[in-house]
Amino acid sequence: MTSAQSPRHKHIVLTSHPAQFGSQPHPVQWGNPNPQERGPIIATLGNLAHRNAIGTHSGGYAVYRALAIASGSLKRDHQADLTDTSPTVSIGPHPSWGDPTKIVALDPFGALDNHLFADLRAEGYDIRPSIAITKAHINIPELQDAVAQGRLKVDGKILKENGELVVTKAAIEPVWHLPGIAKRFGVEESDLRRTLFEQTGGMFPELVTRPDLEVFLPPIGGHTVYILGEIEAITDPDKPLAVRIHDECNGSDVFGSDICTCRPYLVHGIEVAIQTAQVGGAGVIIYARKEGRALGEVTKFLVYNARKRQEGGDRADTYFTRTECVAGVPDMRFQEIMPDVMHWLGITRIDQFVSMSNMKYDAVTKSGIEIVERITIPEELIPADAMVEINAKKAAGYYTEGEVPDETVLEKTIGRQYEDA
Numbered sequence: 001m002t003s004a005q006s007p008r009h010k011h012i013v014l015t016s017h018p019a020q021f022g023s024q025p026h027p028v029q030w031g032n033p034n035p036q037e038r039g040p041i042i043a044t045l046g047n048l049a050h051r052n053a054i055g056t057h058s059g060g061y062a063v064y065r066a067l068a069i070a071s072g073s074l075k076r077d078h079q080a081d082l083t084d085t086s087p088t089v090s091i092g093p094h095p096s097w098g099d100p101t102k103i104v105a106l107d108p109f110g111a112l113d114n115h116l117f118a119d120l121r122a123e124g125y126d127i128r129p130s131i132a133i134t135k136a137h138i139n140i141p142e143l144q145d146a147v148a149q150g151r152l153k154v155d156g157k158i159l160k161e162n163g164e165l166v167v168t169k170a171a172i173e174p175v176w177h178l179p180g181i182a183k184r185f186g187v188e189e190s191d192l193r194r195t196l197f198e199q200t201g202g203m204f205p206e207l208v209t210r211p212d213l214e215v216f217l218p219p220i221g222g223h224t225v226y227i228l229g230e231i232e233a234i235t236d237p238d239k240p241l242a243v244r245i246h247d248e249c250n251g252s253d254v255f256g257s258d259i260c261t262c263r264p265y266l267v268h269g270i271e272v273a274i275q276t277a278q279v280g281g282a283g284v285i286i287y288a289r290k291e292g293r294a295l296g297e298v299t300k301f302l303v304y305n306a307r308k309r310q311e312g313g314d315r316a317d318t319y320f321t322r323t324e325c326v327a328g329v330p331d332m333r334f335q336e337i338m339p340d341v342m343h344w345l346g347i348t349r350i351d352q353f354v355s356m357s358n359m360k361y362d363a364v365t366k367s368g369i370e371i372v373e374r375i376t377i378p379e380e381l382i383p384a385d386a387m388v389e390i391n392a393k394k395a396a397g398y399y400t401e402g403e404v405p406d407e408t409v410l411e412k413t414i415g416r417q418y419e420d421a
């Protein structure tokens, strides 16, 4: 056996055993604007006594870490060397960071620089970042078409001659403050904890055994934020801000499937973000890892089959019903916790909100952010087969400047059948 394979403990440490697990948790005062008083979130698997959170870093990828350790390719006691990993730009602190109701689904202090909690880290506390901020050049072919058609101008700084777009990007892991999450959904914290415990197959016993641990790192996808223009413009009341909050759709975003409007709308959001940054404002694209309305891709593909095979074909009037038949609900994205990313960025007003979703609009405005204008996807960017989706959404209350389709229109909006493919 290699050292990586040999178990560190002769016996298994159950997390419900407080003598070893989180026995000296560093206190967390969620919503305290002073990071020292708020305290670090410690989800280490090193010194278990130090833990003050349930779950662990990297979301669902923790399972791959377990595979790496089990197979001997990663040392169980590997210590992250965080040299030179600090954020390339500083974001915050913003007033919202000190409001325990504004941010409940991420750790606003998660982008550790080398100074934050340095004393505790020197004492041997394994404190990991849950947010990473870096810079990138990205290249999206549709933007070059937009330049060719005169909708976008190359400025050499934000959008370069070779089509490259200069961005700052941040990856954010979910960090939930359970009392705050429960409050946001209007449920009892004990009910929330019990349901999370049961519906993850009992994966995190401390949800029910350790009510004193209020922070949970859930095994779900997080967010990526792409920022165009100067960071300071995001919070400057004299400068315009464009925002698109986009929920992951691998089929369209990456592979160009034509059954939905996801990629065209994402690219349109980036186009609006570039235009806003070029006039001195900022553009923010928030990409949420919530594949298939947070139902997952297997459910999504099952629904596609059900839509295409039903009697009368793939129709706008049964668009949501088919999802509900398979999943039990038409949507599981819970936009209620989505605005937290915007509050982390310090956003208080969005001049151009590039989204037609009434659920997103309601969540953002209810959280105290003003939305000045809503931007719909231009008709010419909608793929023919995606008319089923777009008409169903408009009829269900999604924002449109045009006419809301009535029942006759919905019945007549029929997508491609499998035999036409």
Ligand SMILES: [Zn+2]
Binding pocket: 249, 252, 253, 260, 261, 262, 263
């Ligand atoms: Zn899609």
